[in-house]
Amino acid sequence: MDILIKKARISNDENLKDIAIKDGKIIKIEDNIEGEALRLINADGRVLIPGLVESHIHLDKALIADRLPNKSGTLKEAIEVTGKLKPTFTKEDVEERAKKALMMLVKNGTTHIRTHSEFDPSQGFTGFETVMKLKKEFKDIIDIQVVAFPQEGIFKAEGTEEMMYQAMEMGADVVGGIPYNDHPTKEHIDLVFEIAKKYDKPIDFHQDFKDDADGISIEYVCKKTIEEGYQGRVSVGHLTSLAALPKEKLEPIIELMNEAQISVMSLPATDLHLGARNDEYNVRRAVTPVRALRDGGVNMCLATNNIRNAFTPYGNGDLIQIAMLAIPVSHLGGADDLPTVLPMITTNPAKALGLKDYGIGVGKNADLVLLDTKALNDAIIDIPDRLFVIKNGKVTVETEKTIKFNF
Numbered sequence: 001m002d003i004l005i006k007k008a009r010i011s012n013d014e015n016l017k018d019i020a021i022k023d024g025k026i027i028k029i030e031d032n033i034e035g036e037a038l039r040l041i042n043a044d045g046r047v048l049i050p051g052l053v054e055s056h057i058h059l060d061k062a063l064i065a066d067r068l069p070n071k072s073g074t075l076k077e078a079i080e081v082t083g084k085l086k087p088t089f090t091k092e093d094v095e096e097r098a099k100k101a102l103m104m105l106v107k108n109g110t111t112h113i114r115t116h117s118e119f120d121p122s123q124g125f126t127g128f129e130t131v132m133k134l135k136k137e138f139k140d141i142i143d144i145q146v147v148a149f150p151q152e153g154i155f156k157a158e159g160t161e162e163m164m165y166q167a168m169e170m171g172a173d174v175v176g177g178i179p180y181n182d183h184p185t186k187e188h189i190d191l192v193f194e195i196a197k198k199y200d201k202p203i204d205f206h207q208d209f210k211d212d213a214d215g216i217s218i219e220y221v222c223k224k225t226i227e228e229g230y231q232g233r234v235s236v237g238h239l240t241s242l243a244a245l246p247k248e249k250l251e252p253i254i255e256l257m258n259e260a261q262i263s264v265m266s267l268p269a270t271d272l273h274l275g276a277r278n279d280e281y282n283v284r285r286a287v288t289p290v291r292a293l294r295d296g297g298v299n300m301c302l303a304t305n306n307i308r309n310a311f312t313p314y315g316n317g318d319l320i321q322i323a324m325l326a327i328p329v330s331h332l333g334g335a336d337d338l339p340t341v342l343p344m345i346t347t348n349p350a351k352a353l354g355l356k357d358y359g360i361g362v363g364k365n366a367d368l369v370l371l372d373t374k375a376l377n378d379a380i381i382d383i384p385d386r387l388f389v390i391k392n393g394k395v396t397v398e399t400e401k402t403i404k405f406n407f
């Protein structure tokens, strides 16, 4: 064995388990495993979870909040401010910031990410190429899926259509889109599908990011998904507009989303910051209706989106903090709701990203996190230290902390 973990809590209803790891895989899970291991970890009843899956993040524009502030706090100004900064990015600059963001994510137990990497005629492929390079460089520490992302629109920013194809040729894993920031919307969606089909890749849209539900295109995305036989291969981020719909209008959309097997990434850290800026009182939450979608059977994920920029001027790259934020915001703190939150940053995004051999089971990849907490239900609300992070069967992070009470 390469690693033997003793007495870990992997579920609420079973005994503590020993987990044996060899050649990057979990080879045994039993009540008691004896034998030699290169590394012995005594979990002592602590919770072991599969590696956290960050399903929606922007590495290339992380950590730039101090360069040019978004004073109004609106989405419009966030796009404007970032649009001004992007042509000033150099490869060295992107690399330094993206690496810092990756280290934050790794430190906090993230083993897989999907990053939206943008390009447009004003900044070229500066950020995109750098992220593609980091994908290779970090492959033993964190798996990176790169989305070819046209943040400024495809038709609005002339020359971007050709760049979409170039990005796919350069090895992008996913085709991105942003129907709410382009026109004509349907043609934008159609083109994204056309590119995805050409390269046989999944799709991930920045979708219906508004306080109201005027002009939403999620229904068209669902219909197109079904028409093209793309069920289970399309994800959407934000989808805040659906929070503005009454039950009778929301339900048929949820039905359609299920038929199309759409996964949803809710991004509360960003959406709470940018949303409802025109509300003077009774300010709306302006966040994806997580409970309604979850209860309707939609594969719900929680993700970070941005770390310290004009869209989200805070964040530590910690998915457990994002999940903690979602608990009060989306009313997920009830006894029946709380157990559904951890899957939104582990198994649900793993499904959305199409990860193979993910999870805790014999034969699965040994991508694991040992939390400094002893009850599975406390895995989020304790915001526990990530004592050990294991990636591909190797310990990548160890956390040691000393707290002294001087009284």
Ligand SMILES: [Zn+2]
Binding pocket: 056, 057, 058, 116, 206, 237, 305
């Ligand atoms: Zn995003």
